[in-house]
Amino acid sequence: MHNHRNGLKTAALFGLIWAVLLGMGAIVASYTRNSTFIVVFALFGVATTFWSYWNSDKIAIRAMHAQPVTEAQAPAMYRIVRELSERAGQPMPRLYISPTEAPNAFATGRNPQNAAVCCTEGILRLLDERELRGVLGHELMHVYNRDILTGSIAAAVAGVISTVGQMLSFGMMFGGGNNRENGGGNPLAALAMAILAPFAAMVIQLAISRTREYDADEDGAKLTGDPLALASALRKLELGTARAPLPPTKDLVNASHMMIANPFRAQDISRLMSTHPPMAERIARLEGMATGYRPY
Secondary structure, eight states, rough: OOOOOHHHHHHHHHHHHHHHHHHHHHHHHHHHTTTTTHHHHHHHHHHHHHHHTTTHHHHEEEEEEEEEOTTTTTTTHHHHHEEEEEHHHHOOEEEEEOOOSSSOOEEEEESGOOEEEEHHHHHHHOOOOHHHHHHHHHHHHHHHHHHHHHHHHHHHHHHHHHHHHHHHHHHHHHHHHHHHTTTOOOOOHHHHHHHHHHHHHHHOOOOOOOOHHHHHHHHHHHHTTTTTHHHEEEEHHHHHHHOOOOOHHHHHHHHHBBBSOOOOOOGOSSSEEEEEEEEHHHHHHHHHHHTTTTOO
């Protein structure tokens, strides 16, 4: 459903992050003279991906202290999500509200049958119903486009690379010389990989997250038929998250890529390290959809 170039970009970024992981395995295999490390790293990446994907809904909901709500408690939210789910031919997800003034929303779950959509109390107060509909359309498309799987794979592989980099650095500090004497690989290459690979993996992971946000914006606007409603919501969210940012704790950082707006203060995270594209670019794309012009 999404823009063809965005899909190709996501595939290319996935190829890069797996290349970094396998390249690290090859360096370690050369350094230790044991080729099984390549297979071990690949299997470790698959295992951690599966665990993250299966538990993605619990992780994000717990990080936001969200609670399930009934239709009587959130009638507008239920009405909008039911309408959009029926329009997409998909099952109704579980609905949650997070008791925080920080305006935001996210969707999670391993598939449409096990999905959850969460809004904060802040976003429900900030947006009118038309804007909320635009936001919920965006979040539902994250589920329908299987972005939770995409994000889980990227985060898990990046985590494996970071862990292996730390282990490799530790091993070189306490045993690097012996391997060189025994004919092992180049210790400088291993050290460079240990330092640079985790950083490269993190940058690629964040680039994947930003690409999926563009797709959810576009596909959500198509689902609601109202790109300007989402553009208006994003303008309000940019100001609202600046007024009421969340603290960048570990749990929230791990869940932040699922949220429609970056929940942290601008000074807490650079543009390069952001999980979200710039709001101005997202709004310009949505306005371009409404006028038939695509600014990219």
